[in-house]
Amino acid sequence: MEYTRTVEALKEGTVIDHIPAGQGLKILRLFRFADTGERVTVGLNLSSRHMGSKDIIKVENVALTAAQANELALFAPKATVNLISNFEVVKKHKLELPEAIEGIFACPNSNCISHTEPVESHFYVRPQGTDTKMKCKYCEKVFSKDIVAEVR
Known part of the structure; x- marks a missing residue:
């Protein structure tokens, strides 16, 4: 071919x-x-x-x-x-998973202060098996990367 x-x-x-x-x-x-x-x-x-x-x-x-x-x-x-x-x-x-990501994603937790305060979103990134988990700096809730990616 x-x-x-x-x-x-x-x-x-x-x-x-x-x-x-x-x-x-x-x-x-x-x-x-x-x-x-x-x-x-x-x-x-x-x-x-x-x-x-x-x-x-x-x-x-x-x-x-x-x-x-x-x-x-x-x-x-x-x-x-x-x-x-x-x-x-x-x-x-060469790509490496970052330790944290700021200002790209919104927190899926509607009660998180990042929705009401003038702060940029901030997630700590941790690989976990075949998924990647993201922990919000502000509310400290942990989400799958796919859940975080769907929130706008």
């Missing part, structure tokens, strides 16, 4: 590749890539030699930091995050 590129090359920006199929839209929404004002290319259920099928996100003129890339590890632990400059990969972030 001949391999063909199904998503246009990026001159400057970030490519998040090898996202498990079905996680691309969740990552796009949670990390607000569409709000950057830059062109975002999303490929869903693309053919992959290594994964069978995968999702991919390309964001022009946005360079993710290592900390931002690590936040992606919650939903795509084996993803690759490549920084592109002049069509070349200039840096690859």
Whole structure:
């Protein structure tokens, strides 16, 4: 089988590749890539030699930091995050689950003070078996990452 590129090359920006199929839209929404004002290319259920099928996100003129890339590890632990400059990969972030995540997710506990006080959300992240648990800094309740991800 001949391999063909199904998503246009990026001159400057970030490519998040090898996202498990079905996680691309969740990552796009949670990390607000569409709000950057830059062109975002999303490929869903693309053919992959290594994964069978995968999702991919390309964001022009946005360079993710290592900390931002690590936040992606919650939903795509084996993803690759490549920084592109002049069509070349200039840096690859190796993903590691962060110890904490701030300002991305809302606490699922409706009684948590993070909903009424002017504070950024803050969760401590702990892997637990095949799941990842997130503990709110303020109310100290523990949730599965998928429950936290569904709250807006």
